[in-house]
Amino acid sequence: MATQQINIPDIGDFDSVEVIEVLVAEGDEVAVDDSLLTLESDKATMEIPAPFAGKITKVTVSVGDSVAEGDSVFEIEVSEAAAAPEKAEQKAEEKPAEKPAPQKAAESPKSAPAAESAPAPATPSPTAQALTKPVNAQSMGAASHASPSARAFARKLGVDISTVSGTGPKGRIQQTDIEALIKSVMQGGAGAGQAQGGMGIPSVPEIDFSQFGETETVELGRIKKISGKFLQTSWLNVPHVTQFDECDITEMDAFRKSMKAKAEKEGVKLTPLVFVMKAVVKALQDFPGFNSSLSPDGQSLIKKHYYNIGVAVDTPNGLVVPVLRDVDKKGIYELSRELMEISGKARDGKLSPKDMSGGTFTISSLGGIGGTQFTPIVNAPEVAIMGLSKAKMQPVWNGSEFEPRLVMPFSVSYDHRVVDGAEGVRFTTTVGQYLTDLRQLIL
DSSP: OEEEEEEOOOOSSOSOEEEEEEOOOTTOEEOTTOEEEEEEOSSOEEEEEOSSOEEEEEEOOOTTOEEOTTOEEEEEEEOHHHHHHHHHHHHHHHGGGOOOHHHHHHSOOSOOOOOOOOOOSOOOOSEETOOOSOEEEGGGSOOSOBOHHHHHHHHHHTOOGGGOOOOSGGGOBOHHHHHHHHHHHHTTOGGGTGGGTTSSSOOOOOOOGGGTSOOOOOOOOHHHHHHHHHHHHHHHHSOEEEEEEEEEOHHHHHHHHHTHHHHHHTTOOOOHHHHHHHHHHHHHHHOGGGGEEEOTTSSSEEEOSSOOEEEOEEETTEEEBOEEOOGGGOOHHHHHHHHHHHHHHHHTTOOOTGGGOOOSEEEEEOTTTOOSOOOOOOOTTSSEEEEEOOOEEEEEEOSSSEEEEEEEEEEEEEETTTOOHHHHHHHHHHHHHHHHOGGGGGO
8 A cells, every 4th residue: 555645736827725625534435536625716616536546544634724736635545556657657757857956956936826817807707607697717717916815805895806906016916905995995086986896886785584484594505605796796897788589490400300310329419509609609700799808997809719618507506607618610519529528527516627717608508497588697707698598389470371480589698898789689690590590600
């Protein structure tokens, strides 16, 4: 038997994150990929899985601790057979390091915190992103340079950390900077306009509901707690407009069903969502403003030349938004396979920060549940989000008679600072045309 250390893996662009759950104790037997630890950033939660099977012999972290990439959190006793590959890797890594002392001195120190992503009033991530405001997308990227304690202080007071200007070393945000912004808001200063996301509006009055009858208090789940803050921030900071539309997907659905047997042989399940994703990407190429983000100062538009689509997934713990990358470069089968895999990871609570970051547009589909129309909340810093509702057969006049057609209602919410009403309706009309006649996607 051999003892191995379990270290914190890549957790994205974070200096450190807080431990909110320790899921194992000394003496516990674990299998590969069993969850050991739950971490929480100001954007989302993530679970750390066991890299190999064995017996936990030492736990070096506690709830409330802050950890960073590379920190040792457990020691595990594994068999020699399981430890051998690990030792071989370590030896392979050590060989290049056996160089003369001068070169060792020239080695760069452990990488400094990664450059911060563009600040945004609401980065869910997770985010989101995610729909409503999910935990997705850019949701996992740190939007401001601040310590976990400063972030916790800002959250406690309802301050959006991305609106705070840091005065510490290299622009790092300190507690005094947050206090200064709050003072400015209370005095009606320049920061007041920026900090309206959660401040400066009347609060809902507190009521003792037990005076009217029996009550029960149930704590919200972690994901809802996290996403709720970003939903509110997005709603307060983004001037929403929602365009409602519908499209005839009779031919699309017939084609999907005709490919069902072949898809099953490929090991995938074809759903309408993958066709919607392809139609949306084609429309985003026609209307690049929808595949963009507003700059932090609100004076320019950052257009993205990649197409990463966030998809809202309903899980037992709440709504999350994993991201499928480079949708424009992938076929229907490949997208279907990826969608199955990432949806499974979402339901199992095994999404990584990378799985929920980098989205450019989000789709929230409630078609499998029901409903007619709904207004999804923009997954800022994205500027638009689509909501799909349940398709149903309707009589449609073809010029000489009514015929049954499968009609799908959908909506698109967008940031009115970036997209005006005319462009919004042109976008939804174009998406509808592509879904009605898939042949247009190859033109």
